[in-house]
Amino acid sequence: MTAAHLAAGNVPVVLVDGSGRLGRGVAYSTTEPVHLLNVASAKMSAWPDQPDHFARWCGDEEGATFVERRAFGRYLGEQLAAAPGVDAVKAMALDARRQDDGWDVTLSDGRRIAASALVLAQGNQPPTPFPGSAALPPELFFNNPWSDAAHAGVERVAAEGSDVLILGTGLTMVDTVLSLVAAGHQGRITALSRRGLIPRAHVHPPAAPAPVELNEVPQGNVLALWRWLRARSAAVGFRAVIDALRPHSHALWQQLPAEEQRRFMRHARPWWDVHRHRIAPQVAEQLRELVAAGRLEIVAGRVGLMEAVDGRLKVAISRRDGRKVVREVGAAFNCTGPLGDLRRTADPLLRSLLDQGAIRTDTFAMGLDVDDRSRAGERLWALGPLTKGRYWEIVAVPDIRHQAQAVAADIQKDQPSHV
Ligand SMILES: Cc1cc2nc3c(=O)[nH]c(=O)nc-3n(C[C@H](O)[C@H](O)[C@H](O)COP(=O)(O)OP(=O)(O)OC[C@H]3O[C@@H](n4cnc5c(N)ncnc54)[C@H](O)[C@@H]3O)c2cc1C
Structure with missing residues (x-):
């Protein structure tokens, strides 16, 4: 979105993403039709000044539909394709150093880019390994639920019909359950978190607005x-x-x-x-049915010892109600959410910038210390989940799109004349 705004202002942009998800990110690169947006189409426009842009794009006049996430990925791709002057580079950014008034950025393909402004839009960082999982076979315990390996794990347990453990009961748990069901999984799924809270549902028709000052x-x-x-x-x-x-x-x-x-x-x-962060009504209904059929159990509690035994994982669970149970599962997925402490990031670019002292983490190390214009340093901006410490609610499109527009405007305002 930021790239498109800059391009519209005739600022040449190099957009760097080596993950194979360029322009779509983790959320919208899913290829699974069961993964729906958790925001109705009326609120998902990429353009703050055209709020119904996405709803119109997908022909949803009412704007109340929870569209497939992969469709939103296509929409973003189209916005980007229509933006003139964006050079999309499939490589990872490894390092950045201050040079003259801007930045010298090194990419994984060996290319170097001299830029007058650098925008960090790196989204959520992959989760840290779940405590006690380091010694477990990676084909049984999946620390990154968004990885190809985890996807293969879903297919395998569905084919085997083995039981599954999901650690975390939030939106990523919901995604994983939907993937399992879509793959034909018939085993039992245990989803566990400290409080056993699951996302509430949107309703249709939406609740009448009750604005406050x-x-x-x-x-x-x-x-x-x-x-x-x-x-x-x-x-x-x-x-x-x-x-x-x-x-x-x-x-x-x-x-x-x-x-x-x-x-x-x-x-x-x-x-x-x-x-x-609520889920689409039809997704909530599906979860209710799975729970009622005994195929999905939501448990409040903690995981104890996990060990691999004969190609299975044996997991001890201490339930909040005091009961202790042991589950034998064909796979476990860490759905506890993205990395919570940015000081532990493995991303080479963020590491390098942190080590140089060019950026700092915020008070809670949820993201980066940015000012009220999302600036993380000299000619350096950060966006989205990386700026949670300053804005808190900045992880979803309805919030990020305003930030993207503001950052693009800020860059243009301070753009040196010699770009
Ligand atoms: C599973 C899931 C579902 C979601 N569903 C919704 C939803 O329905 N509605 C909503 O509004 N929000 C949703 N969100 C929130 C979502 O995070 C935001 O909407 C948005 O995608 C964040 O955009 P971003 O550009 O900041 O990060 P991302 O979309 O994560 O993009 C960051 C990209 O940067 C790349 N990258 C990172 N480091 C480097 C590097 N060093 N070099 C090169 N590339 C790098 C990553 O590989 C990634 O492709 C969801 C999030 C997740 C995880």
Whole structure:
């Protein structure tokens, strides 16, 4: 999106992605029709000033459909193809050094690019290995649920009909369950997280909007905000309340002192996430049916010892209700979410920039320390999930598209004349 905005302003752009997902990223490069957007088409336009652009693109007049994610990938691809002057390079960015007023970027194909501005739009980082998984065979324990290996694991357990363990009960768990079912898996799936909370569903027709002004919402204190949320949810429903906070989410987050932000992360985040990032109604229905049929069990608890025995994984689980169970599964998938501590990133570009001191992580190391214009350093911008520390709600298209437009404008404003 940023590249397209820059191109529209006649700024030559080199777009670098060596993952084979150029322009689509992790979310929209899925080829599986069962993977749906978790946001209705009315809110998925790439262009902030044409909010119905995507809904029109997919012929969804009402804008209430949860379209296949791969279709959104095609849409993004078309936006990019229509942008003049974007040089798309299939390579990884390995290193970047300050040079003159800009950056000298080294790519995995040996190419070097001299750029007057550098934008880090690297999305979520792959998850850290699940504790206790290091010694397990990689064909049984899949630490990266978005990898080709995990995809092959899904096909294998579906063919075998063996049981499966999913660690994490959020959106990635939902994706993995849908993939298993689509592959014909008939075994039992156990999905486990500390609280066993799963994403709530969107409803159709959508909840009637109940907008609020920022000054109506308690600021600076998580408990007060939480109480307000509960009271207002009782009056207008949680969906309307959460949606009404979207325009204010950056301000509300930034007005929390660091200690309150920490409190939010520690106590409120799991609840916030499942209410905020909801799933399509038909997906929620499918999950309900799987649970009712005994094929999917959502467990609150913790994993204990995991060991490989005769080509299976034996996993001890301590349930929150005090019971201890052991499951033997054909595969386990780490769906606990992307890397939470950016200081541990394995990405060579981020590593290099961190080691040089050209960028810093934010207070919680969720992402990068950026200013109010998403600048991470000199002639250096960051976007999307990398900027969670500053904005918190900046991981989905309805938020990122505004940031992409603003960053493109900022780059152009400060563009040196000698590019
Ligand atoms: C499974 C899943 C489903 C989602 N569904 C939705 C949804 O329905 N609606 C919604 O609004 N949001 C959804 N999201 C949120 C999603 O993350 C954002 O919508 C958006 O895709 C983030 O875009 P991005 O460009 O910041 O990162 P990404 O889309 O992740 O793109 C980053 C790209 O950078 C590449 N890269 C990283 N490092 C380097 C490097 N050093 N050199 C070269 N390339 C590099 C990566 O390989 C990747 O292709 C979903 C996220 C996930 C993970």
